[in-house]
Amino acid sequence: MTAAGNLNVADILGKDPWFKEVPPLLQSALLQIGVVRRLRTGQRLFSRGDPTNGVYALLDGRLAALDVNEHGSEAIQLHLDPVSWFGEMGLYDRLPRVHHIRAERVSTVLWLNDQLLRAHLEQCPQHWHHFGLLLTQKLRLALFILDGRKLDSNDLVVARTLLMIAQSYVPGSGPVKSRVTIQQQEVADMLGMSRQTVSLALQRLKAEGILQIAYGKVEILDVPALQAKVHYENWLPVMSTGK
Numbered sequence: 001m002t003a004a005g006n007l008n009v010a011d012i013l014g015k016d017p018w019f020k021e022v023p024p025l026l027q028s029a030l031l032q033i034g035v036v037r038r039l040r041t042g043q044r045l046f047s048r049g050d051p052t053n054g055v056y057a058l059l060d061g062r063l064a065a066l067d068v069n070e071h072g073s074e075a076i077q078l079h080l081d082p083v084s085w086f087g088e089m090g091l092y093d094r095l096p097r098v099h100h101i102r103a104e105r106v107s108t109v110l111w112l113n114d115q116l117l118r119a120h121l122e123q124c125p126q127h128w129h130h131f132g133l134l135l136t137q138k139l140r141l142a143l144f145i146l147d148g149r150k151l152d153s154n155d156l157v158v159a160r161t162l163l164m165i166a167q168s169y170v171p172g173s174g175p176v177k178s179r180v181t182i183q184q185q186e187v188a189d190m191l192g193m194s195r196q197t198v199s200l201a202l203q204r205l206k207a208e209g210i211l212q213i214a215y216g217k218v219e220i221l222d223v224p225a226l227q228a229k230v231h232y233e234n235w236l237p238v239m240s241t242g243k
Contacts, residue, residue: 007108009034012059016083018137022130029120029127034110039063039103050097052090054114055131058082061107066100074100075189079165079182088134091117154193158201160230161187162211166220181217 010031013019019027039045039061046053048068063080077099080086090097091114121128141164166177188198202218205211210226212219220226 007036007060009036009059009110012083013057013110016057016085018085018130018134019083023127025124026120026127026130029124030110030112033112033116033120035113037109037111039107039109041103041105043103045101045103045109046097047100048097052087052094052097052114053111054117055085055087055091055112056101057110057112058084058086059108059110062104063107063109064102064104066102068100076186077190079104085134088131089138090114091131092135154197154201155204156230157191157193158187158198159205159210159226161191162205162218162220163226163230163232166223166226178220178223179217180220183216 013027013031019030022030034057036059037045045056045063058080059082061082063084065077065080065086066074067077068074080101086101087097089095121131162180165180165182184198184202185195187193188195191198202211202213206213208225208229210220210222210229212221
């Protein structure tokens with residue numbers, strides 16, 4: 001399957017750790033069901049409270065998952081980079097979406113229609129297992145980020161967040177990006193901290209030789225040191241296939 005903009009969907013997904021581990025029959029079904037959608041910068045894919053309509057994979061570009069409060073104010077919870085799968089929770093509970101998803105730049109997603117995907121899973125119920133692994137991965141990630149927020153130092157909390165951003169929120173997906181483009185205010189919003197608190201934590205991590213700070217980006221100088229600081233090995237080993 002070839003997507004808009006000459007993106008080859010099969011090739012892109014073929015490099016994704018989760019997709020590589022699913023059976024060939026499921027791979028074929030996802031490629032057949034999938035519909036490529038192009039998003040312009042700032043376009044919202046769906047909003048909090050929208051009915052679930054299937055599962056998505058980000059093929060190209062960058063998306064933001066946004067929290068929203070009762071007054072309508074938005075804050076970025078996390079960024080999604082290729083290949084990121086999302087929306088699988090609704091596949092199980094059929095409940096409405098819990099975030100806004102917005103394109104931070106021109107992006108391409110693969111949409112797996114809910115009804116078509118469920119029809120396949122009814123025919124091949126053993127394939128539910130693989131979507132369950134996506135859910136457990138997200139749960140492990142959420143616990144990793146949340147763990148110790150009230151007990152650990154701000155430095156450790158910020159370091160964990162940077163590591164997750166560097167790994168595109170996909171443990172074991174390949175090399176960690178050494179350069180992370182993110183504003184300090186975005187990190188503050190994600191963690192519910194003040195920008196000054198985040199800035200001080202980054203400066204201390206810089207003093208340890210773990211990272212370098214430049215305008216609009218953070219460069220990780222020592223990935224093993226960052227992983228060791230957040231006790232990465234206790235939380236996020238390489239992706240399990242559940243076998």
